[in-house]
Amino acid sequence: MRLLLVEDSRDVAGILFDYFEALDYELDYAADGRQGLTLGLENSYDVILLDVMLPGMDGFEICTELRQQGITTPILMLTARDTREDTLCGFGQGADDYVIKPFDLNILQARIEALARRVHPERFQQTLRCGSLQLDMRTREVFREGQRIILNPTGFRILALLAGKAPATVTREEISYSLWKDNPPDGDILRNHIYQLRSQVDKPFNKALIVTVPKTGYRLDCNE
Structure with a gap:
């Protein structure tokens, strides 16, 4: 499975890389919003993991732009802000799921696979x-x-x-x-x-x- 991770925290990114690469996932990485948007537009992914708070462009802006450009890849938003408004905003911009930091890696994996299964059921x-x-x-x-x-x-x-x-x-x-x-x-x-x-x-x-x-x-x- 191929994932795009857009996350400005190197520590969080390192944890996710270690976990998912051990499962034979492939990850592309962007540490800022504009680079993440470019990768999301130019490449094909099974799921995009998108942090909300990012330099350059925030996750909401990236999500909106991807959907406006016709990108239908499932998007899972990552955020440390556990507020009703942020959650509703993420879904309103076209996100498919929302996970609050800190998260359980096994639960995150299950959510990623559930999103991918909807789009590519044959792979499972x-x-x-x-x-x-x-x-x-x-x-x-x-x-x-x-x-x-x-x-x-x-x-x-x-x-x-x-x-x-x-x-x-x-x-x-x-x-x-x-x-x-x-x-x-x-x-x-x-x-x-x-x-x-x-x-x-x-x-x-x-x-x-x-x-x-x-x-x-x-x-x-x-x-x-």
Whole structure:
């Protein structure tokens, strides 16, 4: 899961980074309001954690601007001010949830996942299916037509991304970012991974599931 944290307290940010990176979350960080707004407009996140009191622009202003620019990413406001007026103001500007500092990290995690689940319920499914293809997200096992397919971690991540969005197309950029973040390897390594994935998921069967969308990316054809 990818989060944007806009928080001017380095201590709070450090605590959140330590906690969520241990859970394999990815966090982008801004210490002031204007930088946070720029990141929120330019990148795609599952949830935005937005402090109220910030230098440059406060959290309410950022929330308003994001919504006016058409950003629908769930926003969870963080504040040390436990007042009815602040809470109502946050919701009025388009926030989806509101947490008072100091907060319990487990509760914060639960609230983040609840917000993300509303937007991307497929990411929290324990089993993904596409035609005769089945992925168990807990055991990371893959089956097609009842036959078990052994994939390496990279192949599984690509297939899970395609299955989670099927039948929609997943761009090459989305896949690359999911695998390597902002440091993709040199050369067209992704093409090699797709080739290997096809040799395992498609070649032994009568119908190909993995479809190339020219100049865009890949998708799964679940109509078998």
